[in-house]
């Protein structure tokens with residue numbers, strides 16, 4: 001089978017980052033709380049009316065405290081839900097993380113299947129601000145995901161600000177890219193929030 005070089009390079013980088021995470025075992029909850037405190041100073045996020053976020057999987061920064069605080073302000077929150085027959089993710093509005101989530105695909109907590117689903121493109125008004133998980137990011141906003149293109153499909157056509165969220169050890173000098181890869185506007189770790197160009201914080 002023909003295998004373009006950039007794909008094999010992405011796979012090598014995934015392997016490298018997974019090894020780093022296993023070696024450093026970052027504290028998901030602590031990292032998530034520190035990232036949330038840094039993000040709370042980002043006006044583009046604070047001024048947003050709707051947030052599209054994630055529930056942590058594996059060692060990803062756990063930002064659930066931040067999401068609970070966000071919901072308390074009365075603003076909208078959307079989380080991904082796997083649609084089995086489409087083998088793709090949709091986004092679902094949730095108001096209560098304690099009662100409206102179930103253990104979903106891959107064991108990731110996701111909105112209950114009975115809740116209404118929204119499909120891309122998310123060219124919403126007011127625009128959603130996205131907190132995007134990833135295996136690795138670079139400083140120009142390129143993102144390396146888990147290799148299934150799920151988030152790229154969710155983000156294609158999304159008009160809002162996209163903020164990659166990861167631990168420091170997941171920031172790399174450069175990520176090989178593909179035409180369908182969607183760039184982040186900011187990348188947030190437990191030590192910094194990097195603006196990737198084009199936006200004023």
Ligand SMILES: Nc1nc2c(c(=O)[nH]1)N(C=O)[C@@H](CNc1ccc(C(=O)N[C@@H](CCC(=O)O)C(=O)O)cc1)CN2
Pocket residue numbers: 054055056057060080089106108133134145146148149150151
């Ligand atoms: N928190 C979070 N939510 C997310 C993502 C993510 O990266 N993080 N996704 C970003 O796209 C989507 C889910 N995509 C995923 C893609 C692959 C695997 C994965 O590693 N699967 C392993 C088995 C994992 C296991 O069961 O332990 C595999 O297929 O080998 C997990 C999630 C949507 N929701």
Ligand SMILES: Nc1ncnc2c1ncn2[C@@H]1O[C@H](COP(=O)(O)OP(=O)(O)OP(=O)(O)O)[C@@H](O)[C@H]1O
Pocket residue numbers: 010143144145146147148149150151152153156178180181
């Ligand atoms: N917008 C899209 N529409 C259709 N297919 C897509 C789209 N984006 C990515 N794909 C497909 O998904 C596969 C994985 O892509 P890639 O390796 O870039 O994923 P990733 O960004 O690492 O993963 P993820 O988005 O799931 O975290 C590729 O085969 C690609 O063709």
